[in-house]
Amino acid sequence: MNTIPPVDLVRQHRPISEAIETAVLEVLRSGRYIGGQTVDDFEKQFSQFVGTKYCIGCNSGTDALLLALRALNIGPGDEVITTPFTFIATAETITLTGAKPVFIDIDRNTFNFDLNLLEAAITPRTKAIIPVHLFGQPVNMSRLMQIAHHHDLYVIEDCAQATGAMWDGEKVGNIGHIGCFSFFPTKNLGTCGDGGVVTTNDPAIADVVRTIKEHGSRQRYYHDLVGINSRLDTIHAAILQIKLSYLDEWNQRRREIAQHYHNLLEPILGIQLPQEIPGGYHVWNQYTILIEDSFNGAENKRDHLKQKLQEHSIISMIYYPIPLHLQKVYQNLGYQIGSFPITEKAAHEVLSLPMFPDLTFEEQQQVAYGLKDCIV
Ligand SMILES: *Cc1c(COP(=O)(O)O)cnc(C)c1O
Numbered sequence: 001m002n003t004i005p006p007v008d009l010v011r012q013h014r015p016i017s018e019a020i021e022t023a024v025l026e027v028l029r030s031g032r033y034i035g036g037q038t039v040d041d042f043e044k045q046f047s048q049f050v051g052t053k054y055c056i057g058c059n060s061g062t063d064a065l066l067l068a069l070r071a072l073n074i075g076p077g078d079e080v081i082t083t084p085f086t087f088i089a090t091a092e093t094i095t096l097t098g099a100k101p102v103f104i105d106i107d108r109n110t111f112n113f114d115l116n117l118l119e120a121a122i123t124p125r126t127k128a129i130i131p132v133h134l135f136g137q138p139v140n141m142s143r144l145m146q147i148a149h150h151h152d153l154y155v156i157e158d159c160a161q162a163t164g165a166m167w168d169g170e171k172v173g174n175i176g177h178i179g180c181f182s183f184f185p186t187k188n189l190g191t192c193g194d195g196g197v198v199t200t201n202d203p204a205i206a207d208v209v210r211t212i213k214e215h216g217s218r219q220r221y222y223h224d225l226v227g228i229n230s231r232l233d234t235i236h237a238a239i240l241q242i243k244l245s246y247l248d249e250w251n252q253r254r255r256e257i258a259q260h261y262h263n264l265l266e267p268i269l270g271i272q273l274p275q276e277i278p279g280g281y282h283v284w285n286q287y288t289i290l291i292e293d294s295f296n297g298a299e300n301k302r303d304h305l306k307q308k309l310q311e312h313s314i315i316s317m318i319y320y321p322i323p324l325h326l327q328k329v330y331q332n333l334g335y336q337i338g339s340f341p342i343t344e345k346a347a348h349e350v351l352s353l354p355m356f357p358d359l360t361f362e363e364q365q366q367v368a369y370g371l372k373d374c375i376v
Pocket of ligand 1: 059062063090132160161182183
């Protein structure tokens with residue numbers, strides 16, 4: 001039996017290889033490797049895709065978050081509320097500004113932070129909220145924006161796993177004050193390396209983001225702010241232009257695959273399947289199931305299952321095994337085991353199954369048989 005990988009970038013590249021290789025060669029031969037028309041064009045195309053007035057390319061999703069926070073002047077003494085169940089970059093960038101990440105627990109049905117807990121976490125020091133559209137599932141942005149407006153807080157959307165996702169017909173990245181996207185290869189829109197963008201409808205924010213990412217400079221050799229060097233390289237912009245034209249189709253495929261998984265796995269007892277929440281358009285960067293009651297005693301059922309699936313040539317992944325509030329780097333924040341019980345339970349029970357647009361129905365059947373066989 002062939003191994004079923006969690007994601008297969010070779011399969012994604014194969015049908016578009018000629019177009020990508022031509023575009024990359026063109027950049028190589030042009031001698032123009034930083035900026036230029038190709039980057040400007042991609043920024044324009046991506047802002048049209050999301051629906052925002054502005055889009056600023058940068059080096060990564062992590063830089064996009066850092067630039068967003070810096071543009072809002074967030075720093076020492078400020079608090080930013082986010083989820084403990086996310087990739088480290090979401091909180092790390094808050095810490096890098098000197099501000100303090102404040103976590104709230106998640107909702108087990110969406111893996112996103114629980115909006116019922118949001119208002120209680122707001123203090124006079126709170127400056128912003130970072131919703132993470134985890135695994136491609138949008139946060140309930142209507143409710144979030146209502147709370148944010150009421151408390152006069154900024155909202156920075158972490159859209160790294162959710163390019164193309166929508167809430168109430170509106171693309172993520174076009175609902176909060178700022179959107180941050182990653183083009184890491186395994187994201188829904190990924191380049192052949194690192195890349196990211198910041199989106200916004202606010203001209204002042206767009207200006208400051210662009211200035212900070214260019215060494216704080218609006219005019220070459222005149223520096224107004226303390227900046228960094230963060231660029232979306234021309235080669236990546238050329239690759240992304242091509243891939244962007246396939247994104248809707250790829251996301252549609254992910255949705256079909258999620259539906260197939262749902263039909264195949266529904267009869268299996270002991271697992272909870274992910275669901276798209278009403279009002280949301282989920283783009284399934286991950287298809288993440290919960291192996292119920294995994295952690296009772298010494299044995300973790302989920303870990304055992306993952307191992308057995310591997311023996312069946314099915315590679316599954318754990319996103320995320322250790323919530324951020326329990327990471328060594330965040331010991332100083334004062335959280336402990338038990339601070340966020342839903343998150344901690346999810347960390348013991350989550351299992352992400354193979355998910356990528358080129359996954360075949362036969363492979364999905366193999367995953368379903370494997371799961372049925374291995375679950376105890
Ligand atoms: C991938 C990711 C990031 C960081 O993006 P990079 O491009 O890898 O820097 C940030 N937040 C989340 C939720 C992510 O999944």
